[in-house]
Each structure stands twice: as C-alpha cells, then as structure tokens.
Amino acid sequence: MENNNNWLNNIVDEDFLRDSLTFVSLYIAVYENFTDYVVSNIESFLCDESVENGEIVIKKTQTYRDEIKNRVVDGKNNKYITKASFLWLKDNNGISDDDYNLFLKIKSIRNKYAHELTNILLSGIDRKEEVETFFNMIALYKKITKWWFINVEAAIMGYEVDENAEIYSSANVVFDMIIDVLYNGKSEKYKEMLEKIKPNG
Secondary structure, three states: OHHHHHHHHHHOOHHHHHHHHHHHHHHHHHHHHHHHHHHHHHHHHHOEEEEEOOEEEEEOOHHHHHHHHOOEOOOOOOEOHHHHHHHHHHHOOOOOHHHHHHHHHHHHHHHHHHHOHHHHHHHOOOOOHHHHHHHHHHHHHHHHHHHHHHHHHHHHHOOOOOOOOOOOOHHHHHHHHHHHHHHOOOHHHHHHHHHHHOOOO
16 A cells, blocks of 8 residues: 555655656667767778768678677677677776676666666665666766777877866767756756857847
8 A cells, every 4th residue: 555655655756757767868869879879880890881962871891790790799698789899898898897887786776767767766776776877878878988089099199188088979978968967956057158159130
C-alpha cells in the first residue's frame, strides 16, 4: 500500500515529474552525443574517406571490419559497434578497464531510461547512484576527448600538446553550460554574457 501511495504522490507532484524528465532527457542526450563521438571518430580514423559529388563518402577498410564491425564484444559472441569502439579505445590505452566497466554501467542506465520510462516517472531515479554515474559519464567524455585530440588529431597534424592542458570539445562546453543552467543557478549569468556579445542594432 505504501508503494502505491508513493507513486500516486509522485505523479501528482509537478516538481518531481519535471525533475525526473529533465534528468532522464539530459542523461540520454549526453549518452547519445558521447557514444556518437566515439563511434564516428574511430570510424573516420580507421576507414578511407573521400569526397564524391560534394559529399563525404566513408569506405570501410579491412582494419575497421576486423577491429570494430566484426569484433565479438562478449562471451555470447555478440557484435556491437559501440562496445567494440570503446574496446578499441581500451586496446589503445585511451581508457582503462575501469573506464570500460563504467561505460557498461552508463549504457545499462541509459537503456533502463529508454525502455522503462514510465516506471522511472512513477518511482523516480536513483539519486545517489544514477546522478553519480551521470557526472562520471561527463568526466569520461572529457577524458576521451582530450586523449583523442592529443594522440590522434594533434599527432596527425604533427603538433605537440601539453598533457596537462585543458582540452574540451564544443559538446563538452555546451553540456557543462546546460548543467550550470539547470542545476547550478547560472541562467542569468549566461544571459548577461549573451547580452554583452550581441551586435548593436
């Protein structure tokens, strides 16, 4: 009976519903952007790219097929490009074993949100574990962004980059701003910044 009362109270609590929907939406948005960053960058790096009729064409190489597309990612002989891409990062010292296990946890929570949204709205999120995992995902995204720039992009261009430099992608910055606005009370600060850089007239 107590559980019934809890979910009834939850679905009539406007703040509870708004907070839950906001967090779940942000979590999924970051996850999708993060995994797309990893998958697309590794695909671009391992495959041949050309421009045909004004469009970028990616041609799969045998290396990509062997290391990503056809890679078995678990004991059940499953092949899954996203997991294979993170395993490729692990193979190349972009992430650690702990980082890969964190990715699996991040993915599991994302799948729960995507497939069990009604239950999430009724019961709420696990504020300790799932919020902590969200911020760990943000940190892992930044770690991979920095590693990729130093070890792939800068290396290809022949640049040397200080390992201690702060390196962020535009997506990292945008998500930091969204978090600041939603949870750190910085909406007015950013509005003031935008007003200052708006062109006159």
